[in-house]
Amino acid sequence: MAGRTPEIKNKKAFYDYEILEKYEAGIELKGTEVKSLREGKANLRDSFVRIENGEAFLFNAYIAPYTHGNLFNHEPNRKRKLLLHKSEIKRLLGKTQEKGLTIVPLRMYFNKRGKVKVEIALVKGKKKYDKREAIKRRELEREAQKAMKYYR
Secondary structure: OOOOOOOEEOHHHHHHEEEEEEEEEEEOOOHHHHHHHHOOOEEOOOOEEEEEOOEEEEEOOEEOOOOOOOOOOOOOOOOEEEEOOHHHHHHHHHHHOOOOEEEEEEEEEEOOOOOEEEEEEEEEEOOHHHHHHHHHHHHHHHHHHHHHHHHO
């Protein structure tokens, strides 16, 4: 990826959850974590956000240890603080106390200024039949694209 910064996506979240609201949050990282992210070595699958003592934290996000790191390399699955406004945190806390709503990260990326940002979303779990419906819709769209390609 010469010159491009990688974007880490949580594809499973789009399949398992219905996305209600999206937020952009900063994240508190160590130096070796940022270097590892620049190499694209991270995974957001099975990660989630929890609010503790008025602060938002990202749990279970895997950022691989930096390949050229030393004794002071970071722990891959540590909890990381998310940087949000107090009003956003209060809103998210109120919403998550409703039945069936949770917060998950959708993607982690570098903005234009080179800062790492996490796109988090307030989500509601999908039922099994909703997932089947999504698969059917995706397959129909693929078939339509194939037909259009063949037609041209």
